[in-house]
Amino acid sequence: MPDLRPWRAGNQLPGVWSFPGPAPGPHVALACLVHGNEIAGALLLARWLREGLRPLRGTLTFIFANLAAFDRFDPADPTLSRFVDEDMNRVWDERVLHGSRQSEEIARARMLRPLLDEVDVLLDLHSMLWPSDPLIITGSAPQARALGPKLGTPSLAVADQGHSTGRRMIDSAAFTAPGSRRTALLVEGGAHWEPATLETLEACATALLREYGLLPPAPRSTPTGRLAEVTRTVVAGTHGFAFVQDFRGGTIIPRRNTLLALDGEQEIRTPHDDCLLVMPSPRTLRGHTAVRLARFV
Incomplete structure (x- = not known):
């Protein structure tokens, strides 16, 4: 389990840490805990915070999204902490965020939404309940479809139209408005609570930060992945x-x-x-x- 006590306050918002680099560049955000029981991404971001990771350029932001759900995590029944009131990855429609509906997850999304307007590239870190190969989900935006396979890890990127039950964070208007050049990806690193999942998420996040110059380039190139629609x-x-x-x-x-x-x-x-x-x-x-x-x- 990640110990998030040192990181809950944030330096931008509760659970949100942002660090500028010494040179200009893009604002890249890494999000975790959109689902409170998917702890691999939180383990990664907490470790990078402890290690003092800082960008070479641009701005690097870490988002611990649904801390209220994470607080309910019980190893004896971990699926119950996926959310408090509703799936946080289905509430990112502007009509929902600006409407009258209330829930723990909508309130947190409303808090985070202005931050997303400042982000150039978002990577949302997830894991999976059922057996599956790791994959990147790009949504339908052309810039995301181009970026997903380019990272090369995981080697599969999937372009989809989202879910009928609500919009994901990567589908929010911050990244999908017509003419927007900003980009968002979701990575499913593997099974919940498996060490290999953390390794996959770290490899994918590292590849993204290298792609945008926030980390030094890789010593060797990674083969381009495949895109499925x-x-x-x-x-x-x-x-x-x-x-x-x-x-x-x-x-x-x-x-x-x-x-x-x-x-x-x-x-x-x-x-x-x-x-x-x-x-x-x-x-x-x-x-x-x-x-x-x-x-x-």
Whole structure:
């Protein structure tokens, strides 16, 4: 468990630390704990704060997003601390942020939203409950689609249209407004609470900081990753949604029309050859995303 007591106050906002470099450059932010039980990103940022990491140029900001959810973390039942009232990664629509709806997560998002207007590049650090290969999610913004594969770690980047249940932080208007040159990515580093996940998140965040000159360049180049584009987002229409086998995220189904799942009486089949399964969720509530289907670009 990360000890966040030394870092809760922040120097910009509660849980937010920002450090200028000695030379001009972009403002890069690393966010963690958007989901309070996804502690790998918090372990990384807390360690970098202890080590006194500072940028060579520009500004580096660390965001511990949902501290209220993290405070509920119980190793005996860690999934309960994902959020307090609602998923913080579904509240970033401007109508929600400027509306009358109230929750712990919306209040925190409203506090952080002006900060995002100052950020040029955001990397949101996450981990996963169900078995899946690590991946970068770019959303649909062209600048993010270009950046994701360029980092090369993880080697898979996926462009999608977000979720029907609400906008993620990377989909907020701060990064997706027409004509915006600012960029946001989300990295899913691997399984919750696994050491390899922390290593993946550190490699991805380091690659991003090197890409923008906040850290020295890498001694050797990393191969460019692959980009896949979501062709269908499968949302469970019934409480009886079930996959026909235990699929792992990152699996490629070679043939079109292969049966993947049953949603009540409806069959869910691959829409094309070489269909990539993006983060299938074997326990999906009605109205929630069960899997995204993608093809390589």
